[in-house]
Amino acid sequence: MSEKQTGESAGRRARLRAGVALAAFALLALVLVLYPPGDLYLWIKALHIIAVMSWMAGLLYLPRLFVYHTDAPVGSAQSETFKVMEQRLYGTIMQPAMGLSWLLGLYLAWSVYGFQGGWLHAKLAFVVLLSGVHQYYGRAVKAFAEDRNAKTGRQWRIWNEAPALLLVLIVVMVVVKPF
Numbered sequence: 001m002s003e004k005q006t007g008e009s010a011g012r013r014a015r016l017r018a019g020v021a022l023a024a025f026a027l028l029a030l031v032l033v034l035y036p037p038g039d040l041y042l043w044i045k046a047l048h049i050i051a052v053m054s055w056m057a058g059l060l061y062l063p064r065l066f067v068y069h070t071d072a073p074v075g076s077a078q079s080e081t082f083k084v085m086e087q088r089l090y091g092t093i094m095q096p097a098m099g100l101s102w103l104l105g106l107y108l109a110w111s112v113y114g115f116q117g118g119w120l121h122a123k124l125a126f127v128v129l130l131s132g133v134h135q136y137y138g139r140a141v142k143a144f145a146e147d148r149n150a151k152t153g154r155q156w157r158i159w160n161e162a163p164a165l166l167l168v169l170i171v172v173m174v175v176v177k178p179f
Helices: 008-034 040-071 077-113 118-145 153-159 161-176
Strands: none
Touching: 008 040, 008 077, 040 077, 040 118, 040 153, 040 161, 077 118, 118 161, 153 161
């Protein structure tokens, strides 16, 4: 017999594990700032990439959960499980990852580039749009939790492409620096 992962006890354990991981990440960042190694830029950049990868994983997975949740009957055990999955993904992984991505990214933009460069301004504009998609997904998590989703599975499949498109644009700006 396997342990249920949707109850309050499992939720507390998941929050505790996520809190420990976030605390370790924050402690590492703090140590790097207080006792900067000679290659602080590379450490901050590595932490930024880890945070962005975590954020993007959530942005790409959450709308897939919405697609499947849309097909689940309201009030069913399956629907309630999706609610737990969506809320934990959004609140425990995506929110902190987005915050860390912004914090570390702004530090890099300021300390390395002085907020100069057309490519950097374009990248920041795309990240603002990506943050808007994130917030839109957050409202959808709340709507699903209240059993008031108004979108179809097909519409959520289309929304699933927004973060992927923005990711491509952001990576091109950072790597190619076209202007």
